[in-house]
Amino acid sequence: MALKPPDAEYVLREERTVHSLLFMEDTLLAGTEDGQISEWNLTTFRKEKTVLNAGTSACMALKLLNNTLVTQERKGHINLWTPQESSWIVSKFVHLDYCGFSRIDVADDQGGIVACPKKNSVVEIYSLKTHSKIISFERDKDDNVALGEVMALKVIHISQEPYLLVTYENGDLHLWDFRKRHIVDHLKFENCLTAVDFSEVTMSGICGSVSSQVMFFNIDKNSSLVRTRTKEIINPGINSIKIRSDNRIVALGCWDGRIRLFSWKSHRPLAALTEHSAEINDVCFSGGRVVQFMAAGGKDRKISLWNIYSTTSV
Structure with missing residues (x-):
């Protein structure tokens, strides 16, 4: 690896397993195993007294949209916080008939939407304005392919129009069209796909799986999915993937407790960060800062904060 792995700037300690993270101005929110959401002050690096309660099971996702915080509980409760x-x-926004590992996603289309995983390979889109379901993406009843459960999803835009990337338990990656409400294209991978992220700047994405393979893909001018490259990591399993907003690096939160960094341009490995002793559940980057911090949290109840290659070309 060309660059020396940096050390964590700070390590914060929670009382329960960390499942989700979100930078919000000068604070970091952390969703934990018992449904609690802690607020960490990024000036003092201490936990604030304010603690939000997302439910009685793990807080799987924290999303911010239009000054509204959207939280997802593993047992299916989606809550809106203002x-x-x-x-x-x-x-309470909606209760999903779903109890799994896929996280919701949000986008500002139509005044705000939330993409929610459901049972039987279904994804539903809800309006933040009306709190009602506006679209349901589900495979054709005549399709005999067993997709399994929804594992990860991402709302993206092609020519400013909304689309949905969905990974499934059987290893399929589907691209859904919001307007036509059908599959535009799909790719088949060898293993269950557990994480996905996508850059609308480079029109390229990345998938992680239960195996040691990391898959890269593009979306071409015909809105077709094109598999471009496969990389191997040492140990299997990826829970979270995040591309930094400057499209320079991508971070992978892995089952072996490593945070693996790749160059987004060349896809070459940059570092394997070893602060954590158990699987990483979520990785996120701060926004709007001169120095972009990265946070990672997981099963060892720790949150690590990193200043990752902010001035070095990667």
Whole structure:
């Protein structure tokens, strides 16, 4: 590896397994195994007294859209949180018939939408304005292919129009068209796909799986999925993938406790960070900072904060 792996800037300690992370201005939110959401001050690096309660099971996702915090509980509750003075007001958004590992995603189309995984390979799109379902993506009843459960999803845009990337338990990656409500294209991979991310700048994406393979793909001018490259990591299993907003690096949160970094341009490996002793559940990057921090959290109840290659060309 060409660059020396950096050390963590700070290590924060939670009381439960960390499942989700979100940078929000000068704070970091952390969703834990018991459904609690902690707020960490990034000036003092101490936990604030304010603790939100997303439910009674693991807080799987934290998303911010239009000044609204959207949280996902493993047992299926999707909650909306709106700021009021120094506190948050919560309203139950929807209860999903789903209990799994796939995380919701959000986008600002139509005043705000939330993409939610469901049972039987279904993904539903809900409106933040009306709190109602507006689209359902599900395979044709005549299709005999067993996709299995939804494992990961990502709302993307092609020519400013919304599309949906979905990975399934059987190793399929599907690209759905919001307008036509059908599959535009799909790719078949060898193993269950557990994580996906995509850059609308480079029109390229990445999938992680239960195996040691990392798959890269493009979307061409015909909105077709094109598999471009496969990389091997030392140990199998990836829970989270995040491409940094500057499209320079991508971070993989892995089952073996490593945070693996790749150059997004060349796909070459940069570092394997070893601060954690158990599987990483989520990785995220801060936005709007001169120095972009990366945070990672997982089963060892630690949150590591990193200043990753902010000035070095990768």
